[in-house]
Structure formats: C-alpha cells, structure tokens
Amino acid sequence: MVKSKRTKAGDLAIAFVCVLLILVCLLPMLNVLARSLSSTEYIIRNEVLLWPKGWNVEAYRLVLSDSKYTWSLAWTAILTVICVAVSMTMTILCAYPLIYRDLKGRRFFNTMILFTMYFSAGTIPHYLLYKDLGLLNHPLVLIIPNSLSVFYMIIMRTFFYSIPDSLRESAEIDGAGPVRILFSIYLPLSKPVLATLSLFYAVGRWNGFSDALMYMNDRRYHPIQLLLYNILNAVTSIEIQTQEGFASAPGISDTIQAATVMFATVPILIVYPWLQKYFISGATLGALKD
Amino acid sequence: MKGRLTINRRRVINYLRKYWSLYVMLSIPIAYFIIFRYIPMTYIQIAFKRYSIVQSPWEMPWAGDNGFEYFIKAFRNLDFLYALRNTLLLNFLDLIMGFPAPIILALLLNELAFPRFKRLTQSVAYLPHFLSWIIIAGLAKQLFAPTSGLINIFLNRLGFQSIPFLNDPTHWVFTYVFLGIWRNVGWNTIIYLAALTNINPELYEASAIDGANRWQNIWYITLPGLRPTIFTLLILSLGNILSSEFDRPYALSNPLVNSVSNVISIFVYRYGIRGLQFSLTTAVGLFQSVVCVIFLVAANALAKRFGERGIW
Structure with a gap:
C-alpha cells in the first residue's frame, strides 16, 4: 500500500515536469501571438504577456497590404508544391529499383549513394558548379540541387522492404512488370510513408533559406524565410541602438515583427495536427538500420 | 561452346527484358548524384590552385x-x-x-x-x-x-x-x-x-x-x-x-x-x-x-x- 502511494507521487512529479515542458514549448508562441494582436502602447509599457491587450489587427493589415510580402508567401507556396512533387518522384525512382535484390549493380549504386552522405565537396564547389551550369539566380536552383535526400530515400526503401516479396512475386507470375507493380502494389500500400516524406520535404522547403541567400540574388524569387530575416534584422538594429543609449520607439515595428513571425508559422501549425499521425511512424522507420 | 554462349545471351536478354525499366528509373537519381554530388568533387582541386574565372578547374595554375x-x-x-x-x-x-x-x-x-x-x-x-x-x-x-x-x-x-x-x-x-x-x-x-x-x-x-x-x-x-x-x-x-x-x-x-x-x-x-x-x-x-x-x-x-x- 505504502509502495503504490510512493509510485503515485513519482508519477505526479513526472507529469509535472511534462506540463512544464509543454509550457516551455507553447508559451513563446503564445507571447508572440499576443504581441501581434496588441496595440502599441501596451507593448511599450511591457504589459502584454500571454493575452493580447487593446485588440489591434493593424499589423496584420499592414503586412497583408504589402505586395512584397503577399507575393513572397504565394511564391514560397508554389515553390513548396513543385519541390515536393520533384523530390517525391526522385525519391521513389531511387528507392524502388534498389529493393530488387537480384538487380545487377545494386551494391555499387548503394555504395555510390551512401558515400555522398558522409563526404560532401562543400559549399563553394557547389556554388561554382551552379555558376557553370547557369543555375545561379535561376529559380531552378531552389528546386533541383537538393531535390533528393539520401536519408529520406533510405526511409522509403526501408518501408518498401517491409512489403512482403511474395506480393511482388505473385504479380510477376501474372505478368506484371516493375512499373506496373510499383503503381498497383507498392505506392498504394505506402501511403503513410509517402505522406510523411512529403511533409518532411515540404517543411524543409518552406523553412529553408540558405540556398536562396547564397545562389539567388533576384529578390523576386526569395522565399518567405529570407524576407522574414530581412524584416527581423531591420528591427534588431534599432533595438541594439536603444540598448546602447540612442532614443527610439520600437513599438510599431514590434507588432509588425510579431505579425510577420505568426504569418510564417501559421501554415505549419495548420498542417501539423493532420499529418502528425503519419510522421511519427515515418521517423521511426528512419531509425531502423537497413 | 556455342550452345553455352546462346544460353548466356538468352539469360542476359531475359534479365534485361524483365528489368530494363528499373535501370531507366534509376538512371535519373544516379544522374542527379553524379551531377550534383560527384562533379562538385572535381572542383575541390581549386583548393590547391589559383582560381581564375576564365579557366576550368583543370587548367588553373597550381598554388604556391x-x-x-x-x-x-x-x-x-x-x-x-x-x-x-x-x-x-x-x-x-x-x-x-x-x-x-x-x-x-x-x-x-x-x-x-x-x-x-x-x-x-x-x-x-x-x-x-x-x-x-x-x-x-x-x-x-x-x-x-x-x-x-x-x-x-x-x-x-x-x-x-x-x-x-x-x-x-x-x-x-x-x-x-x-x-x-x-x-x-x-x-x-x-x-x-x-x-x-x-x-x-x-x-x-x-x-x-x-x-x-x-x-x-x-x-x-x-x-x-x-x-x-x-x-x-x-x-x-x-x-x-x-x-x-x-x-x-x-x-x-x-x-x-x-x-x-x-x-x-x-x-x-x-x-x-x-x-x-x-x-x-x-x-x-x-x-x-x-x-x-x-x-x-x-x-x-x-x-x-x-x-x-x-x-x-
């Protein structure tokens, strides 16, 4: 009896730590959301904590009326859709043939692909190659060069392996070729991993900015994250000035900054709960060694 | 001798007839890895050479x-x-x-x-x-x-x-x-x-x-x-x-x-x-x-x- 009581105390302590963890994960987002919806005077007086004060959607109106911003949002959405389509095609084309154990050269292809995971030429050789290929400042540079992730390819291959060979063999006896088998057996059975990897590729593209920073000078093709970075850093320089004693009022820029952050976060918050049940199984697959 | 060759050739033809589509599929990602992962490795020699904008990496002069x-x-x-x-x-x-x-x-x-x-x-x-x-x-x-x-x-x-x-x-x-x-x-x-x-x-x-x-x-x-x-x-x-x-x-x-x-x-x-x-x-x-x-x-x-x- 005494023992079970002590266990219960332990359980409650663990639950308490988990509650703290949840708060640490969510409070920053709530705080920024509250700031984005508050009026400037409360922000300057440091009164906005987790709930908006002096309801104010001006910042969102300002951000939405900025054509630079709406274009960037639309362009990043288009880019993300294209990237997911290209990347998933490449990943399937790479993973599927490699599950045929009697494919000649399979070992060679596997080694060749895995080697790129451990050794990379580095940033500058890639930059110079894109320059020679004419990809610099071309929208394709944001789509093609990183369209295939070896890690995600391995996740997909591991999933394909989990589909019993007997299924494939019986289709072969019925006269189906590899392409037919891919479309009628493997892809329909792989929906969870297809959803997971699409999500991973989409998040990667939506969140990515370093390729655009390095290889794309044309601001029209800058994804949303890079625009966001410029907005945030314009504000930072003001803040540093105030800290060093210059007079300045960061109030308005503060709400705009908050609203911009919320805008770039919301798409992810919307898709997250829907895809969550898939990506956990996908990420676990990646953990298994081939 | 001749008989074995034809058997071998028939085996190869059967194999290719069965699997050619797999090689076609694989050729695209393999081309990707060659172009975007292996060709950049040939640019590594620039580390040992004096970079010049008008020359290919193979032609650039060696560094000191x-x-x-x-x-x-x-x-x-x-x-x-x-x-x-x-x-x-x-x-x-x-x-x-x-x-x-x-x-x-x-x-x-x-x-x-x-x-x-x-x-x-x-x-x-x-x-x-x-x-x-x-x-x-x-x-x-x-x-x-x-x-x-x-x-x-x-x-x-x-x-x-x-x-x-x-x-x-x-x-x-x-x-x-x-x-x-x-x-x-x-x-x-x-x-x-x-x-x-x-x-x-x-x-x-x-x-x-x-x-x-x-x-x-x-x-x-x-x-x-x-x-x-x-x-x-x-x-x-x-x-x-x-x-x-x-x-x-x-x-x-x-x-x-x-x-x-x-x-x-x-x-x-x-x-x-x-x-x-x-x-x-x-x-x-x-x-x-x-x-x-x-x-x-x-x-x-x-x-x-x-x-x-x-x-x-």
Whole structure:
C-alpha cells in the first residue's frame, strides 16, 4: 500500500515536469501571438504577456497590404508544391529499383549513394558548379540541387522492404512488370510513408533559406524565410541602438515583427495536427538500420 | 561452346527484358548524384590552385607552397581561426548538453503513467522541430529582448536585473545551445522511444517480482536497452563535431555577438560567396569535410572496440 502511494507521487512529479515542458514549448508562441494582436502602447509599457491587450489587427493589415510580402508567401507556396512533387518522384525512382535484390549493380549504386552522405565537396564547389551550369539566380536552383535526400530515400526503401516479396512475386507470375507493380502494389500500400516524406520535404522547403541567400540574388524569387530575416534584422538594429543609449520607439515595428513571425508559422501549425499521425511512424522507420 | 554462349545471351536478354525499366528509373537519381554530388568533387582541386574565372578547374595554375598555399593562408587568417574555435565550442556544448537531453526526456515519457497525457506531451514537444531557425530567432528576439521581452519582464518584476540573452557573447552561446535543445529535444526522443518498445516486457515483470524500484528499472533494464541506439547517435554526433550548420548561427547572430557566432559555414559564405575568395574557402571546406570523415571513422572504430555495433 505504502509502495503504490510512493509510485503515485513519482508519477505526479513526472507529469509535472511534462506540463512544464509543454509550457516551455507553447508559451513563446503564445507571447508572440499576443504581441501581434496588441496595440502599441501596451507593448511599450511591457504589459502584454500571454493575452493580447487593446485588440489591434493593424499589423496584420499592414503586412497583408504589402505586395512584397503577399507575393513572397504565394511564391514560397508554389515553390513548396513543385519541390515536393520533384523530390517525391526522385525519391521513389531511387528507392524502388534498389529493393530488387537480384538487380545487377545494386551494391555499387548503394555504395555510390551512401558515400555522398558522409563526404560532401562543400559549399563553394557547389556554388561554382551552379555558376557553370547557369543555375545561379535561376529559380531552378531552389528546386533541383537538393531535390533528393539520401536519408529520406533510405526511409522509403526501408518501408518498401517491409512489403512482403511474395506480393511482388505473385504479380510477376501474372505478368506484371516493375512499373506496373510499383503503381498497383507498392505506392498504394505506402501511403503513410509517402505522406510523411512529403511533409518532411515540404517543411524543409518552406523553412529553408540558405540556398536562396547564397545562389539567388533576384529578390523576386526569395522565399518567405529570407524576407522574414530581412524584416527581423531591420528591427534588431534599432533595438541594439536603444540598448546602447540612442532614443527610439520600437513599438510599431514590434507588432509588425510579431505579425510577420505568426504569418510564417501559421501554415505549419495548420498542417501539423493532420499529418502528425503519419510522421511519427515515418521517423521511426528512419531509425531502423537497413 | 556455342550452345553455352546462346544460353548466356538468352539469360542476359531475359534479365534485361524483365528489368530494363528499373535501370531507366534509376538512371535519373544516379544522374542527379553524379551531377550534383560527384562533379562538385572535381572542383575541390581549386583548393590547391589559383582560381581564375576564365579557366576550368583543370587548367588553373597550381598554388604556391606545393599547392598548399591556401591552407596555410587559412590557418594564418584570424577570422578563420575564430570560426574554427567557435565551431568547436558550439558543437562541443551542443554535444554535452544537447545529447543527453532527449535521452532524459525519453526516459521521462516512458515512465509517464497517463497514456493520453503522454501523447499530448509528445505532440507539443515535436512541434518546435517544424519551425525554421528564422522563426525561432524571431520568437527569441521578442522573448529575450533586453527591456520588452517576456523573460526579462518577469526577471524585473521579481527584482532581478535584465539578462542580455542575445546581445552579450557569453550569454549568447548558452542561449544558442538552449534554443537548439528547445527545437530538437522532443523530436530526437522519437528514435529512443522506438528503441524502448523493443525492450522485452518480461524483464520489467521479473524485476517487479524482485521488488525493484523505478530507479533500478531505469538503470538495469531501460538504459542498457537504449545502449546501442545511444552509441550509434553518439558516433554520428562525434563525426559532426567540426561540421557547422548555417541556418542556426546565421539566424540567431547579431553584430554584438559576431565574435562567437561566426562559425566555419558563415566564414565560407562571407569570404567565398560574398568575398569571391574561392580557393581559400574551398580549402576550408575540404579541411572541414576531411576532418568530419576522420572523426566519424575514429568514433566508429572506438565504438567497435568497446563492443558496440558501430554504424557500418
């Protein structure tokens, strides 16, 4: 009896730590959301904590009326859709043939692909190659060069392996070729991993900015994250000035900054709960060694 | 003789008839790897040559000092030496503070007695992994602002001085590490939680009969069950000790903390892509890649000597 009581105390302590963890994960987002919806005077007086004060959607109106911003949002959405389509095609084309154990050269292809995971030429050789290929400042540079992730390819291959060979063999006896088998057996059975990897590729593209920073000078093709970075850093320089004693009022820029952050976060918050049940199984697959 | 040849040829023809489509499929990703992963490797020779915009890498003249001119220049460049130090420092702190964090969290989640609450905690803890470093930097700048940030407002109300989380080099380093943990700790538990499901439940039943308490269960059953996973991830982390992320330090840095936030990837970006010193930065990149491979191989060998499985 005494023992079970002590266990219960332990359980409650663990639950308490988990509650703290949840708060640490969510409070920053709530705080920024509250700031984005508050009026400037409360922000300057440091009164906005987790709930908006002096309801104010001006910042969102300002951000939405900025054509630079709406274009960037639309362009990043288009880019993300294209990237997911290209990347998933490449990943399937790479993973599927490699599950045929009697494919000649399979070992060679596997080694060749895995080697790129451990050794990379580095940033500058890639930059110079894109320059020679004419990809610099071309929208394709944001789509093609990183369209295939070896890690995600391995996740997909591991999933394909989990589909019993007997299924494939019986289709072969019925006269189906590899392409037919891919479309009628493997892809329909792989929906969870297809959803997971699409999500991973989409998040990667939506969140990515370093390729655009390095290889794309044309601001029209800058994804949303890079625009966001410029907005945030314009504000930072003001803040540093105030800290060093210059007079300045960061109030308005503060709400705009908050609203911009919320805008770039919301798409992810919307898709997250829907895809969550898939990506956990996908990420676990990646953990298994081939 | 002739008969065997025709059989062989028939076998080849049958094989190709069956599998030609697989080679067609594979040709596209293989072409991708050749063009975007292997051809850049031929550009590595620029590290040993004087870069010239009008020549191909094969035609460029060799650099001085037996071709090692730019490696020597790099190690005489103060910016590079600082970048090297900062990369090692930040990665080392990430390793000692960030590596154990998901293990501890996974153990906590494993011990959590309320299944629905466990799922909620997991859902919320995975979320930060899906935010970009730019967004996290935006959140952090608002949260940690010296006068108007939530954290410092609380500190002030409790009677403490404001802490310059992002504007002072020493504080910045720890904020950087903390934000890394914040983003990835939940996500990184997935792999450990998967490993935990492979532990034989009979072990816990037996230990319950023996009257083992929670700590004994963790120490004698759970942690040994996680051992192979921990070692695999540790090898990979050690292999990454000199690799440097770009997004994270670039997004989080500001002019006040450049002395600690400039890592190798940022050095390469500033000197190479913005400064056009291609030979120097290719040399730096090659040094980094080679050291990464050496560390990975060494860590793997070491793990195998300790009786672990290793990563290959």
